[in-house]
Amino acid sequence: MSVTLEDVRHAADAIGSHIVRTPLLHSATLSRLTGCELYIKFENHQFTAAFKERGALNHLLALTEAERKRGVIAMSAGNHAQAVAYHASRLGIHAVIVMPRHTPNLKVSNTRALGAEVHLQGDGVDEAGAYAARLAAEHDYVFVHPYDDEKVMAGQGTIALEMLEDEPSLEALVIPIGGGGLMAGNAVAAKGLNPSIDLLGVQTARFPAMQQALAGEPIHCGRATIAEGIAVKQPGQITRELIRQHVGDILLVDEADIERAILMLLEIEKTVAEGAGAAGLAAVLSQPERFRGRKVGLVLCGGNIDMQALSSVIQRGLVRSGRIVRVRVGISDVPGSLSELTQLLAEQRANVISITHQRTFTDLSLRATEVEATLETLGSEHTRDVLAALRREGYDPVMPANEVHPDERYASAGEPKDTSQR
Incomplete structure (x- = not known):
């Protein structure tokens, strides 16, 4: 066929x-x-938020009265499960669904909420399918295959x-x-x-x-x-x-x-x-x-x-598009240095999401500290403007190589801006 x-x-x-x-x-x-x-x-936009309703419903509508009374079983990673559960419930048909153990919680909970009896078995669809086949044979359920079925494909x-x-x-x-x-x-x-x-x-x-x-x-x-x-x-x-x-x-x-x-x-x-x-x-x-x-x-x-x-x-x-970035700079370890840095970032309209500083895991001098700021910017061009402003003020900004435009990659952190002679 x-x-x-x-x-x-x-x-x-x-x-x-x-x-x-x-x-x-x-x-x-x-x-x-x-x-x-x-x-x-x-x-x-389908009720179960996926196309699977079309094929599952077409199969269910083709069942004989005797097949409906036997109930149906399906194996699925989620969308076919929800489709069978929803339309079987509408049609008064008992549905058993076998889903892989690592199926997203949203799909598992939705399938149960739609009235199906859910079993979590196997690490993938194939193992779940083998278990579903055993249950079908034991209980005489009608198997509704998620894809290799003429009625499902036609739907x-x-x-x-x-x-x-x-x-x-x-x-x-x-x-x-x-x-x-x-x-x-x-x-x-x-x-x-x-x-x-x-x-x-x-x-x-x-x-x-x-x-x-x-x-x-x-x-x-x-x-x-x-x-x-x-x-x-x-x-x-x-x-x-x-x-x-x-x-x-x-x-x-x-x-x-x-x-x-x-x-x-x-x-x-x-x-x-x-x-x-x-x-x-x-x-x-x-x-x-x-x-x-x-x-x-x-x-x-x-x-x-x-x-x-x-x-x-x-x-x-947001990271890939340059709208969230991490910047590391060295600053002098004296009162007011961190405040000066955050003030400069504010002037550049870079929103600080988080900021940390540490003195131990760095090769900076003992009178320096390393600051890492996670910033929200308007994109890559704005990020380049922020970095340029930091350099103009004597900072040597560093960004992780995989998070920035190639033109803005730096090999190592330089010396901190000296703010000790205020």
Whole structure:
């Protein structure tokens, strides 16, 4: 069996009144920054904040009455779990969900709150899946696979139907790939509607399983990624063949690219994206020449990011963009020296987040102390102005080499400004 455009259209009819028809919006700012005309499909607007509702609901609606009474089971790192739990509860179907032990707390608590019986087993989706298969056999549950399932793929493919109905002139779709259900379903739909459309998948460099499988290579994956929603070590069999048939290329993105994309979506589009949801934008940002001048559709597939992870992404992003910086200077160890330094920083409109000083772990003279200030600035240009002002006043500022523009890197701290002869 496989999936056809007609299957996707049937899925659209079945689920249409039960899900959100999410907006496809043109981003003027991101288009300017990337050099292409960028359209974003905001699947994080679904009730469970991810696209998975489409496929899960399509499968559940296709169950017979006898299958509904048996109950369903699914394994998932989060979004499929919430989708099955939510729609099974709506339809009066008992749902059991097996999630990897290290699934973000937000997704675990949300799944339980939606009424599912949750089991935490295994270090990844594959181990969770093996445990779910055992439970299904023991209790005669209906297994709802997160991606390698025709009904699920057809449901996911309704995204492309909506995108090409709203913007028929799209030239390329950039879609994240984990197990491949999202890409496979949408590839069938998009190619069925427009055979010339360019389909590009995105995986993290740490979990390139689908790319490796299609190349006939052994699958080697890392241990962790911020895009846990596409951290799949065993891609689907059905999805693999559909992707081989329809998808032009799979692009790999690094963790820093994904973090940057999450922050840009938050800051520019005022929308929260999880790592997998931001992967498409990360690919466009990392390979702009590939998309320049084209009309490109991105699927922002989910927004279920752990708040602690989001906080870290924001803070690290502010550091990378030069809006939070650390500066070390040496000052004379006499009363008033620290006050003079902070007054100068205030005059330069650099907001002091924290400041520490120490005399022990330094090679400065005994009558000197080292001060490290964490500052909030307006960006790299403002930071350079602050450093220049410090130098003009006799300080020798030092910044960690990985936190500053290459022109502003210094090898070591110099002598402190001498303020002893006031």
